[in-house]
Amino acid sequence: MLALVVDVPESDAELASDALWGLGVVAVEERRGAPGRVELWTSLGDDRAIVLDAVAGFPEHWESRLEEIDETVADTWRDHAVPTWVDDDLVICPAWVEASFAEGVTVLTIEPGSTFGMGDHPTTLLSTRALRRVVDPAAGMRVLDVGCGSGVLAIAAIRFGAEHADAIDISPAAETMTNDNAARNGVADHVVASTALLQEMVGPYDVVVANILAPTLIELSIELLRVLGPDGSLIISGILADRHAHVLEALQPLRVVQVDELDGWAAVTLQR
Ligand SMILES: C[S@@+](CC[C@H](N)C(=O)[O-])C[C@H]1O[C@@H](n2cnc3c(N)ncnc32)[C@H](O)[C@@H]1O
Incomplete structure (x- = not known):
């Protein structure tokens, strides 16, 4: 290795x-x-x-x-992995950790392999919470996860009631792990993972989530705006709580609906 x-x-x-x-x-x-x-x-x-x-x-x-x-x-590091509680009733559990949870708790079981996406990074937690707020299970929503890693966000979106999630990443390992994890969580029919570029994706999406570093978000900003539907929500994370004004500027004219912060990181939800 x-x-x-x-x-x-x-x-x-x-x-x-x-x-x-x-x-x-x-x-x-x-x-x-x-x-x-x-x-x-x-x-x-x-x-x-x-x-x-x-x-x-x-x-x-x-x-x-x-x-x-x-x-x-x-x-x-695998020996020390533990489940990560996103909310009182939502937990991300490493696939190799044996744990049982109370009835009513939504469990996302994730094997990251060599990808990012154990679910325990603050930006993943913040993005998952923001996704839960914007996914309307009655609306048959289409979601795009840009920089999907292990697929945790795409899979979470489906478990929250979205109809379909496209998950893209520049890393071939992310495509494999996302497909494996979608199957592991019983949502394989609703998640399509690929190494397609954002430029190739055809919107409109009801929700676009991108947990990627600030410079990449800026680089992708025009394409993020292009694929976002007229009433859609864009969730960005991977940005620092006190240093992301330049990213929001690149995403104008979207307006900020909510900013969530954890351990110095931020997730921002934007709409048109
Ligand atoms: C911080 S990780 C997020 C993984 C996962 N979404 C999560 O929240 O746990 C960022 C991911 O973005 C991917 N990435 C970086 N630049 C990208 C780009 N231009 N297009 C698509 N994916 C990209 C990386 O390979 C990595 O898997």
Whole structure:
């Protein structure tokens, strides 16, 4: 298995860690580096070209390298995984964790594989809660999940009563995991996962959810506006609570309906 190691000055550790989360990693381990430096160990899959391309935009003083590591060591985080409560009656449970929940609790069972999407990241929690607010189970809604990772948001949308969800991601692993997880949660007939680009998607969608880093949201803003239906809701996350005004600017003329924050991250719901 291929580990991505980003070696940064101590003062940049948090910023670099946020940048890695935004790229869709499942876990980041911080290790002491040379004096005054920190190494962030993570994985973005085993395709060297894709990983190097993903970190190409990092500042020059962040030194990235790839290391081959033993898969059994890399997977120790799995031993510590626990269910994540999104609401009192909604929980995201790692597929390998044996747990039982009270009647009436909606359980989303997720295997992330090498994708982002254990459901425990603040941006996923915030996006899931926002989705629950905007999905009207009586309306037969079409949902688009942009940057689907493990598919957790697309699957949640169906469980909340949407009729259909298209789930797209630039990572082929995300397509596979989303299809697997849709089947695992009994919603395979309602979720179509692919590596199609947003530019190829045909709207209008009643709900578009995009939990992706701010620069990508800005890059995709025109296409997000294009696929959103006239009465649709756009949920964006992957943005920092105190630094997302520039993303909202790119999404004008959409107006902000609600901002939710958790642990320094934000999710914003917008409408026309
Ligand atoms: C932060 S993860 C979110 C995963 C999942 N939606 C969740 O909330 O747990 C962001 C995902 O966006 C994908 N991504 C990044 N840029 C993209 C783009 N331009 N188009 C589609 N997906 C993209 C990454 O591969 C990653 O899986």
